[in-house]
Amino acid sequence: MIEPKQIIKDFPILNREIGGHKLVYLDNAATSQKPRAVIDAISHYYEHYNANVHRGIHTMSEEATAAYEGVREKIAAFIDVDNTCEIIYTRNTTEAINLVAYSWGRQNVLPGDEIVLTPMEHHSNLVPWQQLAAEREAKLVFLELTDDGQVNMDSARALIGPKTRLVAVTHMSNVLGTIVPVKEIAALAHKVGAVVLVDGAQSVPHMPVSVKDLDCDFLAFSFHKMLGPTGTGILWGKKELLEAMPPFMFGGDMISSVAREKSRFNELPWKFEAGTPNIADVIASGAAIDYLSNLGMENVRQHEIEITRYALKKLGGLKDMVIYGPKEAEQRGGVIAFNMDGIHPHDLGQILSDSGIAIRAGHHCCQPLMKDLKVMGTARASFYIYNTEAEVDLLAAALEEADKVLGHVAVR
Amino acid sequence: MSLSDDLYRETILDHYHQPRNTGTIEAPTAQVEGVNPLCGDELTLYLKVSQDGKIDDVKLTAHGCSINTASGSMMSEAILGQSVERAREIIGTFKEMMLSKTDTAELVDDLEDLEALRGVKKYPVRIKCALLPWNTLLEGLDCADPKQTTTAVKTFTET
Numbered sequence: 001m002i003e004p005k006q007i008i009k010d011f012p013i014l015n016r017e018i019g020g021h022k023l024v025y026l027d028n029a030a031t032s033q034k035p036r037a038v039i040d041a042i043s044h045y046y047e048h049y050n051a052n053v054h055r056g057i058h059t060m061s062e063e064a065t066a067a068y069e070g071v072r073e074k075i076a077a078f079i080d081v082d083n084t085c086e087i088i089y090t091r092n093t094t095e096a097i098n099l100v101a102y103s104w105g106r107q108n109v110l111p112g113d114e115i116v117l118t119p120m121e122h123h124s125n126l127v128p129w130q131q132l133a134a135e136r137e138a139k140l141v142f143l144e145l146t147d148d149g150q151v152n153m154d155s156a157r158a159l160i161g162p163k164t165r166l167v168a169v170t171h172m173s174n175v176l177g178t179i180v181p182v183k184e185i186a187a188l189a190h191k192v193g194a195v196v197l198v199d200g201a202q203s204v205p206h207m208p209v210s211v212k213d214l215d216c217d218f219l220a221f222s223f224h225k226m227l228g229p230t231g232t233g234i235l236w237g238k239k240e241l242l243e244a245m246p247p248f249m250f251g252g253d254m255i256s257s258v259a260r261e262k263s264r265f266n267e268l269p270w271k272f273e274a275g276t277p278n279i280a281d282v283i284a285s286g287a288a289i290d291y292l293s294n295l296g297m298e299n300v301r302q303h304e305i306e307i308t309r310y311a312l313k314k315l316g317g318l319k320d321m322v323i324y325g326p327k328e329a330e331q332r333g334g335v336i337a338f339n340m341d342g343i344h345p346h347d348l349g350q351i352l353s354d355s356g357i358a359i360r361a362g363h364h365c366c367q368p369l370m371k372d373l374k375v376m377g378t379a380r381a382s383f384y385i386y387n388t389e390a391e392v393d394l395l396a397a398a399l400e401e402a403d404k405v406l407g408h409v410a411v412r
Numbered sequence: 413m414s415l416s417d418d419l420y421r422e423t424i425l426d427h428y429h430q431p432r433n434t435g436t437i438e439a440p441t442a443q444v445e446g447v448n449p450l451c452g453d454e455l456t457l458y459l460k461v462s463q464d465g466k467i468d469d470v471k472l473t474a475h476g477c478s479i480n481t482a483s484g485s486m487m488s489e490a491i492l493g494q495s496v497e498r499a500r501e502i503i504g505t506f507k508e509m510m511l512s513k514t515d516t517a518e519l520v521d522d523l524e525d526l527e528a529l530r531g532v533k534k535y536p537v538r539i540k541c542a543l544l545p546w547n548t549l550l551e552g553l554d555c556a557d558p559k560q561t562t563t564a565v566k567t568f569t570e571t
Contacts, residue, residue: 344477346451350535362451376452376475405425406478 002295002303004388010035010291011386021356024391029174029202029335029382030360031224035291038227041284053279054253054270068279071286072269078289079219080210081236085268088235088242089277093201094124096220096235097168099272100197101128103245104218105166108195111137113165116194118143118151118180119372120173123365125199129168138165145372149176149325156185164194171203171214175364175380176325177308177332179203186215195241201225206304206333206384208297217241228288229281235272242268249274300385304334307383311336311392315381318399320407324373334383337364340399341407345379351402357395423486423528428478433488435471442556443563446548448570453480453544459552463559465496472545479529479538484545486525496553503546510539540570 008014011033016023025033045067051060053068072084081087090096105128109115115129119142133140141164144155151169160167167189172179186196197218203209204219205226211219218241222233237245247254247265254274256264265271292300309329315321320341326332340348349361360380363370370377381395437458444457453476460469470492472484487506491499506526509516510533519527532542548568555564 344453344480346477346538346541347479350538370452376454406428 002299002385004303004386007295007386010037012036012039014386018356018358019354024355024357024394026381026383026387026391026395027358027360028384028387029225029364029380031230032205032227032384033386034229034288035227037287037291038229038284041287042229042280045280045283050280052276064279064283067283067286068277071282071289074286074289074293075234075236078293079204079236080212083239086236086239086242088237088269088272089282090220090233090235091231091278092222092224092233093199093220094233096218096233097125097197097199098128099235099248100218100220100237101132103248103272104195104241105129105132106135107244107246109133109136109138109165112163113138114141114161114163115139116141116143116160116164116167116169116189118169118173119145120149120176120178120366120369121168121170122174122199122201123367124201125168125170125197126368129166139163143169145178148327149173149178150331151178151180151185153181153184156188160185160188160192160194162192164189164192166195166197168197168199170199170201171209172200172206172333172335173325173366173369174202174335175337175366175369175378177335177337178325179207179332182214182216190215202333202335205292207301211236223281223285223288226288227291228285231278232281232285239268242272247271247274251275253277295385303385304383305329307387307389307392308332308334308336310389311381311383311395314392314396315399318396319403321399324378334387335380336382337378337380339375339378341403343402343406345377347406348379348399348402351405352395352398355394355398355401357398359395421528421531423525424478424482427482427485427525431472431474431481431485433471433485433492434473436473437469437471440469440471440563441558441560442552443565444548444552444555445567446544446551446570447567448476448480448540448544450570451477451541453477453541453570455480455484455545455548457484457545457548457552459549459556461496461553461556461558465558467491467494467496467499470549474545476544477538477541479532479541480544483529483542486529487545487549490523490526491549496556499549499553503550506546507543510542544570 049060049063051064053065072087075087076084144152189196196216198216200219200221204221217238219236224230251274256266322339324337345361362377440458441461442459446455455474458471462468470488551568555566
């Protein structure tokens, strides 16, 4: 059971006022706020055991290495992985996907191969594949969506076939909130020998995710969307795939021995972690995992279903409101994209900001999806563990005010 | 809600709800599509410039936010009937007001409405919304050639 009133106390920033109003933070799909434990983990590292990892035989280096490597075990438990050598630290989801596109993609994708995506991919799970496809003369194939923004599984059965080399899909849309049936899609892909990459940027922070259950081959996600600091992310991959892949970046830490002309590369996972890593933020990401694990991801998901159900009803009752994506809270994450009464999303965002309410407005790094929806952009409210139904009420009230000022737009 | 604040003050809302000089011009001297890819604002500007260099007609079709729409509407009023030379001066004055780090002189007389947009300066990300119609107009004036019978068609992208 999630009790936002208790949780709020752990987040210093949530005391902030904006223009005399208490902050209502509803932009969690962009980045989450950080609990005291995460903030403290960063300063504790710098104040007490700041040292480089994997080198130096001094006490602080050993402490830093133990803390940094220890986070791999927490992550493994969090996403149901047995072998920590499959957990690779990256800067973020985008870098994790690029790692696969450069390393696995350049080795495995051949002319005529097909890369299957959904039309609701974030640019970070689209642009790297566009580049790869152009370079390799491969083809991008897009699954179809139903009217309420769910993957049409008939199209998946029809489009995933012998030419499919890779299926790269989001687990949860950052616009529509749609939860994609990754497990079913992965089964279809594996039947034809294709590899499956899952963009977990929105799902891993908000629901229990088991890579064993999904049976995917790669999973990418970022810590800053799950209470952790910016600048840390994860690529998980199946060991046999990762072992066969060439390094993505070269330099220190990713080698086992270096001679003048030639080097031997380190083993997994360090083969993919060149240079001094983001030690402090990885350690603080461990604190974020501890925080979420304490709450229980089933409880996090349940809280978001409830607040999303409430918000769908409350916002859905406003005049001339268009809400995109699946109708039922159970089918979606805590992300609600909407447009109201022809008001430009940036105007909505600005007026809500005057009431201390932070939402996102724009194309959400999903320009092709905006085109499919036939909109310039949308407003978007997205929830997390510290959000309450009372905040949804504030959002609805502010939207009604905005409509009074800016609604009823003359046809231009 | 600070609805009375600078950004959405009455003049802006008036032009937003009832934008002036909207529509198209048959066989214009210049037709320019202005786009701000960041926020998706789009507008098309039509100009009719006479042989002696006067702006005989200006029309806009816009799909943008309140700032963008209001700015375009005010601009059309400010330049309609003016010489191209005077229009360029007005553009210069307006852009200076929006971009200058220091306070510029208050706009008066027939440019008085434009003063309402000064408040947008407090919201840096939206200055471009206000500038898009003006930069599109500049492009239009640059390519308009009244001696030609064909329309000069251009696009302008805010970067």
